[in-house]
Amino acid sequence: MSNRAAILWETRGEWTVEPVELADPGPGQILVKVKATGLCHSDDHAVTGDMPVPLPLVGGHEGAGIVEAVGPGVTRVAPGDHVVLIFNPPCGHCRNCGQGRSNLCLNAAQQGYGQQTPFSARGQSVAATGDLGTFADRTVVSERCAIKIDKDVPFAAASLLGCAVTTGWGAAVYLGEVGPGDNVVVVGSGGVGVNSVQGARNAGANLIVVVDPVEFKREQAKTFGATHAVASIAEATELLTELTPGRLADVAILSVGVSSGGLLAETVDLVGPGGIVVITSVTPAASTSLDLSLFQFTLTQKTLRGNVYGGVNVYRDVPLLVDLYRNKHLKLDELITSTYTLDDINQGYADLHSGKNLRGVVLLED
Ligand SMILES: NC(=O)c1ccc[n+]([C@@H]2O[C@H](COP(=O)([O-])OP(=O)(O)OC[C@H]3O[C@@H](n4cnc5c(N)ncnc54)[C@H](O)[C@@H]3O)[C@@H](O)[C@H]2O)c1
Ligand SMILES: [Zn+2]
Ligand SMILES: [Zn+2]
Structure with a gap:
């Protein structure tokens, strides 16, 4: 099972694509085969140091994929489900979640990059952006990160519901x-x-x-x-x-x-x-x-x-945005100017800086 990820080892470095070890999904966690991940400017802020992050770091917080396995006690999704991934997953029971303001969850890792991580590389633990780390063939995340979508929604379009569109x-x-x-x-x-x-x-x-x-x-x-x-x-x-x-x-x-x-x-x-x-x-x-x-x-x-995340309540708004997409009130496919392989991720960010892309998306191989 191939598992590679784009890792940032130092501020102002490049993304290096290399093999990573991935922990098995624990209680409440799921293993996701990432199929597409958008190149958001926020990941570039990690590179420039404008946004403080723990290093080393697997990038990516705007992704969609397929659930491959689930850990003990998972009830929200099952293997084979297609999902949009949500960064800094809300707890669902704090005061702000109770008010429908899941983007301001008091228990989520608001500061948040990589509080929990399934990744390690070169013999050390590697943090996961937004508790996701979608610049990877596979990741292990909380089931609270996953919102099930219909299988006919293309992964590249769906990935953008993870950040750019919602925000x-x-x-x-x-x-x-x-x-x-x-x-x-x-x-x-x-x-x-x-x-x-x-x-x-x-x-x-x-x-x-x-x-x-x-x-x-x-x-x-x-x-x-x-x-x-x-x-x-x-x-x-x-x-x-x-x-x-x-x-x-x-x-x-x-x-x-x-x-x-x-x-x-x-x-x-x-x-x-x-x-x-x-x-x-x-x-x-x-x-x-x-x-x-x-x-x-x-x-x-x-x-x-x-x-923060457009003030959306992800569990309400991601399905709502899919409905609007289906009925042609919301364009998703048209947001994608260029697609890349994971190996070309630095080119994707060069194209973001040169103004070439409305959105670049990395498509992950099977
Ligand atoms: N608050 C949040 O939850 C949240 C979530 C996602 C992204 N972001 C942030 O939103 C910002 C935009 O992200 P993006 O992925 O769309 O970036 P992007 O690079 O795709 O888009 C930025 C746009 O700004 C334009 N621009 C640059 N300088 C300008 C100026 N002086 N006047 C007018 N336009 C100018 C660029 O040409 C480009 O079209 C980033 O700072 C990103 O980190 C915030
Ligand atoms: Zn983003
Ligand atoms: Zn909460």
Whole structure:
């Protein structure tokens, strides 16, 4: 049984693809043959050090596959089931899970990379991203990580429900509270941001303005529902001032690859009085400053909101998104620009950086 994984051994290193040892599934755990895993920018933050992670680390938190075996006491899934994998699995019984806010589970590994790991390599334990580690032929995860899906949903499309789609969708629909007639700006329309466009469109938005310096992303955004696409925040400000005098956007979502206090402040200025700003992007952990007119912020009653997993409740929203996909309200296959083998994963990230991909996906061999 081949089992290789892409491991990060040092900050600013490359992913090295090599054989790994995998523990057998224990009580409540399942062995999953990973079939597809998306190349999310968050894994790159582990590489750059912008996001502190334990090392060595098996990457990947956006995956789908087939259950091959189950440990003692597993009831949610059975061998042969097709599943979407959920990172930082919620416990289901803490206060926040009880409120349907499983993304904020108080018992999940929120800080979370690799609290539990089935992997070892070169004679040492290797952490698993988000308690998943989907940059691997196989992984062993809690059954709480698995959401069963119908077998006709392609694995590559399904993998994106593990992060990009849920996070982007939820940023608009839940955290941004987009409603009919709202004007929305999405700053950064990559794999995650373009799903905020899809969420805003489904929620009944009026204007959906995308800001992205890459022309390919702007063109793509329009096929996903953006009404306008511009290259800079300055152009978006000009456009909104012209189209919505005195009002600007109702909701702004920041989903650039690497954020900063400066970009965030500019994004806050895109919404009018009462507007909501959602920060999906990861800002380097060492960055702590935001230069914002607090006087203006208070007296315009704006809301600034973080984003963990789009504010979704995975057990409700993953099946909901599959239904929307089936009925053609949500595009998934069209999100995938390029596919790669595991051996080509560094090329996949090079293509993310050069702006070539809306989303790159690694397809794992049998
Ligand atoms: N909060 C969460 O739960 C969560 C989950 C997933 C991803 N993320 C984060 O979301 C961000 C986006 O992830 P992704 O996978 O979509 O990345 P991506 O690289 O696919 O997309 C980023 C996009 O931002 C654009 N961009 C770069 N600089 C810009 C600028 N100054 N103005 C406008 N656009 C700009 C790029 O051209 C690209 O299209 C990352 O920081 C990632 O870590 C957060
Ligand atoms: Zn992600
Ligand atoms: Zn919980």
